[in-house]
Amino acid sequence: MRLTQWGAALTGAAALLLTACTVVDLDEFGKPIMPADPNAKASFDNKTPQQIAQQTWQPRILDVARNHALDASALTTQLNAPAAKPQSVFVRLTGKVERVDASNEREQKLVMTVNGQPVEIQSGPVMRGNAIRDAAGFRFDEFTNQVQYAQLSRALNREAVKHLPKIDDSWSGKDATVLFAATLNAGKAVDATALELKQETP
Structure with missing residues (x-):
């Protein structure tokens, strides 16, 4: 093999090796910083909790x-x-x-x-509570960090309030239909949070 051929072969091999290698940055301890798996990348990067709540509210x-709310019988069951562990569900009653209870005007x-x-x-x-977020099945790995995940609960609760009518004592004794999220814990429905609320016509 002529020298020029050897040179070409070596150059090609070096290029192939460089192509196959990925340059990895090192952290302060000299250990490689592995790039994040793109398939595990948070779905809501660069979005505020309020934007996420508005974007996901309908779908x-x-x-x-x-489509999946429990009725009174299923909730009772x-x-x-x-x-064994608390779980959040949607319910229609x-x-x-x-x-x-209007003893606290804000709650x-x-x-x-x-x-x-x-x-x-x-x-x-x-x-208050995380019932809407958890009933909807939001997962921690969809979010950038714990703060964004935690703040989504408050954003969803605020979004719910926008769609609810004002209630007062006149609702007492009246028939109503309520769609809500609740966390079932130790045989009780806690942090029940209304999504839709309407009085039924007598």
Whole structure:
């Protein structure tokens, strides 16, 4: 083999080796910083929790809730046979509003009865808990960090309030239909958070 051929062969081999290698940055301890798996990349990069709540409200919250909400019977079954760990679900109830708790103007609730037990359903303007986020199946690995994930709960609760009517004592004793998210824990429905709320026509 002539020298020029050897040179060409060596150059080609070196190029191939360089192509196959990936330059990896090192951290402060000299260990390689592995690039993130693009398939595991957060879905909501560069979005605020408020933007995520608005973007997902219809397809991921309301549509899923309307199609998969438990009724009173299914909710009772789950409350009577509680899971080992808390779980959040969507529920639709139609029945009498036993009372309205407006003792705290910023955290009003209406109370309905399921299986003889009162269920307090938050209607705002301030609502607490992670029930909406968790019932919708948002996963931590979809988010940039823990802060964004935690703040989404508050953003979803605020989004819910935008779509709810104002309630007062006049709702007491009236029939209503409520679509809500709740966390089932130790046989109780806690942090119930209204998504839709309407009085039924007598």
